[in-house]
Amino acid sequence: MPDTADILRLESLQVHFPIQGGLFDRVLGRPASAVRAVDGIDLNIGRGEIIALVGESGSGKTTVGRVITKLAQPTGGRLLFEGRDMTAERGASALRPYRHRVQMIFQDAYQALNPRHTVFDIVAEPLRSLRLVENSIQLTDRVSEALASAGLNPPGDFFARFPHELSGGQRQRVVIAGALAVKPDLIVADEPVSMLDVSIRAQILQVLVDLRDKYNMALLFITHDLPLAWLIADRIAVLYLGKMVEIGSADEITFSPRHPYTVALRNATPQIGANAGRAELPALQGEVPSAARVPKGCRFHSRCPLTFDRCKVEEPLAIEVGPQHLSACWLAK
Known part of the structure; x- marks a missing residue:
């Protein structure tokens, strides 16, 4: 079970x-x-907790992961690690x-691994660069x-x-081994099984869960697959x-689910046989709006199968709809 203490918090x-x-934008003085x-x-992510970030491509999942791992710099808000503000920290020595x-x-x-390096050198690289041996x-x-x-045995x-x-599957395990070599407290896994066969996916997911149980390690699991998130995560x-x-x-x-977008994500999953009790909604229409021109009011309104005039002009607030269950929808109850 995950520890109640937060290891990381985004505010x-x-x-x-x-x-x-x-040129015309500059001449006309457009902002x-x-x-x-x-x-x-x-x-917030608790020590030993597995949280899944779920959404379509372009929803911001990978960007959140890159900020947490300090591969991208936020333009607002704070990143707190064990209560320490890491938002403005930069530079190899400081990080x-x-x-x-x-x-x-x-x-x-395959892209994450240097094709000219052996498995030993790939896994050893973070240990050398961080001077841990x-x-x-x-x-x-x-x-x-x-x-x-x-899960690569015998290692030699x-x-x-x-x-x-x-x-x-072995390449993905090498990537996992490279992250594990430094014995981290938090791992951000960005779609780690999306390019693998179903049978290999189950093995990799089991490896991640076993590592959490063994080392009390927190895991942020990024995926577009809601059922996959349910298999591994404590919270979504x-x-x-x-x-x-x-x-x-x-x-x-x-x-x-209490938000129509979450319902749509679940309904998009292929099902076999009858699905009694499922909250069915019509399929989503259109594409995700441009993040450069975010709609006013509820940004999901143009695709929402439900209709509510308030959503056109006012962004819904996240309200509690159950124990530690928040939904940002005016119609959530």
């Missing part, structure tokens, strides 16, 4: 990317616009202790431990292999166009 997090205007990738997110404790698993394992014996022991924890058989000599947060529209326990979000 009103914003990430806006400015758009360079054209500069920006892509509002993340537009005010509040989120070395933080990177020791917060790691990221990237979506494309004193000699080659310690380095070999840490690499072996990380590979074994990621993989030391001299190159990425092209591995299967897709649903993002839409840079906003968090619903958050709650995995069971509540999956089986009792």
Whole structure:
């Protein structure tokens, strides 16, 4: 079970990317616009907790993960790690202790691995760059431990292999081992199984859950697949166009969603047989609006199967609809 103490907290997090205007914009004095990738997110992650961020492409999930791992800088809000404000921290030397404790698993394992490096060098790289080992014996022991924890046994058989000599599942395990080598307290996993076969997905998910149980490690699991999030997460947060529209326990979000967008995500999953008791809504119409031109009022209104005039002019507030279950919809009860 996850610890109640928060290891990380996001407060009103914003990430806006400015758009360079054209000549006529500058001549006419039009104000500069920006892509509002993340537009005010509040989120806390407990020690040993698994939280899933769910949403369509362009919802801001990966940007949140990149901010947490300090690969992107927020334009507003705060990032607190164990109560310490890390928002403005920059530079390799200043971030070395933080990177020791917060790691990221990237979506494309093959792109994340240097094809010219062996598995040993790939997993050993963060240990060397963060100066966490004193000699080659310690380095070999840490690499072996990380590979074994990621399910690559016996570890020595993989030391001299190159990425092209591995299967897709083995490559993903090497990426996981690279993150585990430094023994972090929090891992951000960005779509870590989206490019794998279903049978391999189950194995990788089990590895992540086992690692949480073994090391009391927190995990932010980023995915577009709501049923997949339910399999692994303690809580699920649903993002839409840079906003968090619903958050709650995995069971509540999956089986009792209160926001029409969450219902649409669940209904988009192929089903076999009868589905008694499901909250059915018509399919969503159109594409996600541009994050550079966020609609006024409820940003989901143009796609919402429900109709409510208040949504056109006023953004809904997140209200409590159950124990630790929040939904940002005027019609949520």
